[in-house]
Amino acid sequence: MRVSREKFAENREKILSVAGVLFRENGFDGVGVADIMKAAGLTHGGFYGHFGSKDDLALEVSRKLIDRVETRWKEHIAESPDRPLAALLDHYIHWRTVDDPGGSCVFATLIQEVSRSRGAVRAVFSDGLSVLVDTLADIVPGETEEERRANATTTLSSMMGAVILARAVEDRALAEQFLVTMRRQLDPESQK
16 A cells, blocks of 8 residues: 655654664664664564665664754754853753653764764764864854864863763762763853
């Protein structure tokens, strides 16, 4: 039975959405096509009408999730023109980012897996990280463009590192230390 173009597009978006959550929760290799399709409420056989392979799906999901991170960051910055860095840090270095891998930053959830891969997904992640550094370079302190870019790189590394480390430990107090300490280091004004 053929589905309408609208239903086909709706199913494709459902697959992308479900895969985005499952990949962030379990990694690219931690979930199979059958699991994704079942979670989307679709049959396994229908997958190949939408994607040539699981790798193609991973690439498209990565692009979509990275675009979403970039958009959200720019929205947070735009909503707080007087304190753009603080607004971004408030959003990112937070328990919701730590506690909800399936709904949070694709970089903090999949970067380790991507670091061991090659090809298109790795290139998409690399480009996405470069955009985030550029975004931060516009809002971090620094006298020169070179200094702001260095500060942006440090800030990005620190933000993501704090979240990744907080996720890695069972001790909630230690996890809190990672978040609070890094938040204070990146925005000393927040202590006032």
